[in-house]
Amino acid sequence: MTLTATAGTPAPPSRVGPASLRRRRTLGLAACVVGVLLAVVASLAFGARVVGWDDVVAGVLHPDTSDIAQAAVRSRVARTVLGLLVGAALGLGGAVLQGLTRNPLADPALLGISSGASLAVVLGIMLLGLSTLTQYVWFAFAGATIAALLVYAIGSLGREGATPLKLALAGAATTAALGSGVSMVLLSRTDVLDTFRFWQVGSLGRASFAELAQVAPFLVVGAVLAVGCARGMDALALGDDVAVGLGQHVTAVRAVGALAAVLLCGTAVAAAGPIGFVGLVVPHLARTFTGPSHRWLLPVSAALGAALLLAADVVGRVVARPQEVEVGIVTAVLGAPVFIAIIRRHKVREL
Amino acid sequence: MTAVLPAAPAAGVVAHGRRARARRYRTVLAVLALAVVAVAVVALCVGERSYAPSEVLRVLLGEQVVGASFNVGVLRAPRVLTGLLVGVAFGTGGVVFQTMLRNPLASPDIIGVSAGSSAAAVVAITAFGLSGAALSLVAITAGLAVAAVIYALSWRDGVQGARLVLIGIAVGAMLDSVIGYALTRAGVYDANEALRWLTGSLNSAFWPGVGPLAAALGVLVPTLLVLARRLPVLQLGDDVAAGLGVRPDRSRLALLLVAVAVIAVATSAAGPIAFVAFLSGPIAHRLLRGTGSLVVPAGLVGALLVLTADLVGQHLLVHRFPVGVVTGVLGAPYLLWLLARTNRSGGSL
Numbered sequence: 123m124t125l126t127a128t129a130g131t132p133a134p135p136s137r138v139g140p141a142s143l144r145r146r147r148t149l150g151l152a153a154c155v156v157g158v159l160l161a162v163v164a165s166l167a168f169g170a171r172v173v174g175w176d177d178v179v180a181g182v183l184h185p186d187t188s189d190i191a192q193a194a195v196r197s198r199v200a201r202t203v204l205g206l207l208v209g210a211a212l213g214l215g216g217a218v219l220q221g222l223t224r225n226p227l228a229d230p231a232l233l234g235i236s237s238g239a240s241l242a243v244v245l246g247i248m249l250l251g252l253s254t255l256t257q258y259v260w261f262a263f264a265g266a267t268i269a270a271l272l273v274y275a276i277g278s279l280g281r282e283g284a285t286p287l288k289l290a291l292a293g294a295a296t297t298a299a300l301g302s303g304v305s306m307v308l309l310s311r312t313d314v315l316d317t318f319r320f321w322q323v324g325s326l327g328r329a330s331f332a333e334l335a336q337v338a339p340f341l342v343v344g345a346v347l348a349v350g351c352a353r354g355m356d357a358l359a360l361g362d363d364v365a366v367g368l369g370q371h372v373t374a375v376r377a378v379g380a381l382a383a384v385l386l387c388g389t390a391v392a393a394a395g396p397i398g399f400v401g402l403v404v405p406h407l408a409r410t411f412t413g414p415s416h417r418w419l420l421p422v423s424a425a426l427g428a429a430l431l432l433a434a435d436v437v438g439r440v441v442a443r444p445q446e447v448e449v450g451i452v453t454a455v456l457g458a459p460v461f462i463a464i465i466r467r468h469k470v471r472e473l
Numbered sequence: 474m475t476a477v478l479p480a481a482p483a484a485g486v487v488a489h490g491r492r493a494r495a496r497r498y499r500t501v502l503a504v505l506a507l508a509v510v511a512v513a514v515v516a517l518c519v520g521e522r523s524y525a526p527s528e529v530l531r532v533l534l535g536e537q538v539v540g541a542s543f544n545v546g547v548l549r550a551p552r553v554l555t556g557l558l559v560g561v562a563f564g565t566g567g568v569v570f571q572t573m574l575r576n577p578l579a580s581p582d583i584i585g586v587s588a589g590s591s592a593a594a595v596v597a598i599t600a601f602g603l604s605g606a607a608l609s610l611v612a613i614t615a616g617l618a619v620a621a622v623i624y625a626l627s628w629r630d631g632v633q634g635a636r637l638v639l640i641g642i643a644v645g646a647m648l649d650s651v652i653g654y655a656l657t658r659a660g661v662y663d664a665n666e667a668l669r670w671l672t673g674s675l676n677s678a679f680w681p682g683v684g685p686l687a688a689a690l691g692v693l694v695p696t697l698l699v700l701a702r703r704l705p706v707l708q709l710g711d712d713v714a715a716g717l718g719v720r721p722d723r724s725r726l727a728l729l730l731v732a733v734a735v736i737a738v739a740t741s742a743a744g745p746i747a748f749v750a751f752l753s754g755p756i757a758h759r760l761l762r763g764t765g766s767l768v769v770p771a772g773l774v775g776a777l778l779v780l781t782a783d784l785v786g787q788h789l790l791v792h793r794f795p796v797g798v799v800t801g802v803l804g805a806p807y808l809l810w811l812l813a814r815t816n817r818s819g820g821s822l
Binding site (some may be wrong): 153227231232272276277279287288290291292294295296298300301302303305306309310315323334398399445448450451454455458461462465 | 650
């Protein structure tokens with residue numbers, strides 16, 4: 123018995139009958155929707171500036187830009203939408219990564235994918251003077267792809283293939299290597315450092331509507347591809363041989379899924395910087411009420427990711443008033459304990 | 474294991490082999506020590522204004538030499554001395570961790586112990602304006618606390634190296650984000666300085682800091698060396714160790730405490746210089762091919778790594794880079810290679 127139990131194989135039928143599973147899924151989905159709505163309201167209402175509820179409503183519906191309170195609310199709208207998009211992308215990307223690699227420890231930041239994107243973006247800024255998000259995005263994709271391939275190549279050497287333990291270690295090593303590269307670039311260019319140190323921790327603070335329009339298409343394509351291979355990932359969870367027996371094209375599912383993960387995670391990094399642990403934690407939470415079926419898991423992970431990231435962003439805005447704590451820091455502090463709990467639940471040999 | 478052992482060799486061959494190994498051990502130690510001294514001398518001589526070794530020697534003997542007294546005596550000497558001390562500390566502390574936990578990845582810089590010291594140091598500096606001995610004390614306490622937390626979290630019918638490493642990585646990620654937070658709160662011109670807490674640097678090594686560092690390590694490193702004599706016995710397993718008169722739990726705890734303290738003191742002085750603790754032990758092992766204790770050679774390798782990387786970062790590259798960036802860029806590929814190699818051979822980490 124390996125860790126695939128949590129990553130995808132069906133739960134023991136004795137515990138979950140079809141009727142109760144359907145009820146649990148419906149309730150879970152409803153809870154997610156409510157969670158997203160609450161997070162959106164909180165994100166609009168709370169920030170560095172304390173704003174009255176009528177100003178919140180007015181700021182969203184027909185802002186009077188001469189009113190500071192309403193202008194503040196208005197500026198939170200773009201941030202809120204970006205938080206929803208990035209959170210959904212990370213949740214979905216994490217679920218796809220965990221499904222593809224049958225690895226409960228998969229997370230774009232822990233597997234080195236985010237730092238690959240970071241290094242590529244920083245190199246682009248330094249060598250080619252990139253300045254717009256659309257330019258960042260392509261570099262982020264390239265960096266994410268190369269890092270993902272490297273980590274997978276190193277992690278899958280050996281007889282047992284890519285075990286979660288080997289992938290996690292290869293990811294940590296790659297992150298450290300790429301991080302040194304990023305420091306090297308930054309220390310030689312103080313001007314880049316000053317913008318980058320805020321980007322490096324993961325932040326939604328610089329969101330604008332123009333940027334949203336630039337990243338949305340990539341995320342939509344990534345999401346469509348991810349949902350498209352949901353059935354294939356269900357089959358993969360049963361093992362490659364069974365998947366082939368069920369008529370799935372294993373290599374095609376892996377390739378499309380990997381493309382979706384790189385699109386989702388790379389775009390998220392380009393737009394908000396590397397944000398860890400969301401992609402790790404969300405699918406685990408989602409699985410507790412969706413069961414292993416990816417057709418349920420993927421949309422619920424997207425919704426849960428959006429709600430969690432937005433909630434973390436609100437927490438970061440409120441705890442250190444009048445300053446704010448970047449969302450990537452909040453997710454690391456809250457997410458690491460969950461990661462530790464996941465490790466403690468399993469025997470090391472199974473990792 | 475027994476199956477692959479060759480037939481017992483004649484007594485003379487054994488004695489000959491033992492002598493050859495002892496000779497190799499002494500030779501490697503001597504070469505390493507000479508290399509450290511040589512690099513230290515180069516580091517003292519070379520700079521924007523270079524001086525002859527004779528001039529450097531006169532400065533070290535206390536004579537006044539125009540120019541050199543300031544450049545070498547005030548700027549370079551404390552930097553070299555600090556590099557030497559923290560290098561020895563990272564090397565010895567790291568190899569004790571790796572040997573005791575039987576996992577090359579279980580070095581304090583990989584599992585978040587250094588990150589704990591450096592996060593505490595950053596907070597102590599930025600929020601409370603601490604420096605000197607108080608700062609070291611905060612860093613040691615934090616290092617010990619983080620090590621204790623990681624150890625306790627990894628406990629499940631005993632501590633397994635792989636679980637400890639993974640949990641350490643998670644704790645390290647959390648602490649790095651605390652350092653990242655401090656970084657974003659630093660002023661623009663402080664950010665460069667603050668970055669040293671992420672990678673490690675000798676840029677703020679001056680005479681006032683050398684005294685406390687030397688005093689603390691002067692007590693801790695010899696203690697570690699004495700305690701480390703029990704390592705080979707502990708390697709034989711708890712029952713055998715107890716039979717040989719070593720209390721395994723108590724010895725392990727003492728070793729861990731002192732090793733963490735050594736690492737934390739060094740971190741409070743120069744930041745978590747990336748990968749030195751991780752690399753020194755395996756490099757020493759490679760040089761010695763399994764003859765004798767690794768602790769002293771690893772300390773020398775650590776000093777050599779730090780001094781050489783600092784020289785490279787200061788003079789050989791287009792820009793000046795702190796030592797930790799150089800060791801990070803060199804060390805990370807080695808880490809990947811180590812993973813690839815152990816994965817391919819199917820060995821456990």
